[in-house]
Amino acid sequence: MESPAKKLSRDLAKSVEAVCKHYLSNGRRSGNYWIVGDVNNNAGRSLFVRLKGPLCGRGARGRWMDGATDEHGDLLDLIRAREGFTSFRDTLDEARRFLRVQREMPTQRLNKNPSECDTIALARKIWAASQPIAGTKAEAYLRARKITAELNDRPLRYHPALIHREHPNSAPCRLPALVAAVTNHDGEITGIHRTFLDPARNAKADVSSPRRSLGFILGNGVRFGVSNDFAVVGEGIETVLSLKSVAPHLQMVAALSAAHLAAWEIPVGLRRLVIAADNDRAGRNAARKLAERAEAAGIDVEKIVSRGEDFNCDLRDSSPERLRHQLASLRAS
Template sequence: MSSPATDLAHRLSRNAEAVCRHYLSNGHREGRYWLVGDVANTPGRSLFVRLSGPASGKGAAGKWTDAATGEHGDLLDLIARNRGLDRLRDALDEARTFLSLAPDPPVLRQTRLPAPRGSPDSARRLYAMSKPIAGTTAEAYLHSRGIVTVLEGDPLRFHPRCYYRPDADSPTETWPALIAAVTDLGGRITGAHRTWLDRSGRDKAPLSSPRRAMGHLLGHGVRFGVANDVMAAGEGIETMLSLRSTLPTLPMVAALSANHLAALLFPPTLRRLYIARDADPAGDIAMASVADRAQAAGIEALALSPRFDDFNVDLSRMGIDGLRASLRLQLAPEDVVRFMPGATIATA
């Protein structure tokens, strides 16, 4: 016997173009496909939906893939991501409304379980339902920290009303949030990091814990670029984005905490690792631990040390030219030329 979700997905696939015109109105049809930027209805051509084909199997109507992220699914998945619906029953209700079907009987509604809170699946859904940060509160927040370089393809997005619950006994609040994807070495999303923001965009939200991560984090991180032989690693997202302001082509990963930095997994091709340390005891311990593991694996480990508490404070106080001068002295000479635009090696 097929499930209600399967039945609704098949009904949606028989009306695939109507679904796309309603939920992905910024896209357009090209041949047998509907093209749009992503599940959030951003203009573009990365996501494509098959409009015709068999009811199931290879080439089925209603199947979609986002070429930029590798995400895929059926039209029920698409509706859930597009509308920001975490619970299956809410996605089913939305699909029934679109198809003008009667609501699900309450007895069936009680049998459905929500997706596990804090799981990798929940993290992937949160990231999918978020949108690019350009022109958002998240971009304003990064600019307030002196970070103006966020490249297309970076794993950063924005959610305007991200749920926040101080503790199990408190009501749920919503705040704008910077959302970062945590990925493994293969690029698969295993978790997400949330930075809740003040609605002005000038600072973090006035919450007791405005930064939280969810999903599977150990060994993984927020990755900027694809590492090959050289990579930089550190704790915070703002720390690594500050480094990236002067080293835009150096692959980097933010491990999100000192403990997770110490447990970071290395790409098999890595030959040199720059460790961006935070100037505190936990940062020193994490740097020593990850350096020992790297050296045991035959990887050269070099420390990058800030002048102040961390590299974002350096960027704020010293400016990009001051940070650039400080980092230039700490890089291997060949990496200065390779990763610092316009730099040359001084000769006697």
């Protein structure tokens, strides 16, 4: 017979987005995940909750992880951490209260389309509709950040007018965007990452969340080169392209956030991994978590940490030679 706790966890998972909106109201939906700073509902991007998937087992909806603290669990664990309960009975009572309130609420708009589109298919459609990056505002944006890496034949494109909404219910607008293909280890596009750009300047758009992902991102990444037995993996696209600017011979992957860096799927056959961490708590903790998994798999791991906020800050604030010196010892052999 199923335990009360397992049944409650499954029932919460059926309403996972409502749980997130209630307990983590300062977060937002990003593709198939709810993103927020931490279990205390601070703004940020360290903690992610899976919104799609089966009700139990591998990849289950409602599973969450904080890349900065290594905390993880199901929605019962989330409620316990958020409310500060020390008694598991109190956690179960709170979960029952929440579910009872949900059932008693009048019919409400759930912002769902009965024929909900496949986000991976939508991501691929946007990718196909985007154009080569050469000579576009997307290339100008990256060059303005002192990135000199070769961009042709890379997983980067440009879209002149992608739809952007500040919030799910806000009016849409169209903005130019740098579009990056997110792929798995087989090279299949599983999603995209969009950096919305200012129409008048070579800078990110002046919106609350200029970077957004779509599709299946967790475990995958934006790949610059083919990773066989060696790879450099970092967080953001600009960070990885900054490293690529001074070490074009190295194969690199952008995992797109600290939480995704911690959860990056290590490919079969990888023998050496260099983890390029942003210089903050979330970045260092994510690098440590990934390193522990890689080392447990018998992989030779090296961690490098940016001097500034990230490696693009290092590239912009100092000479490329200084960054090149930091990477001089790295070899793809």
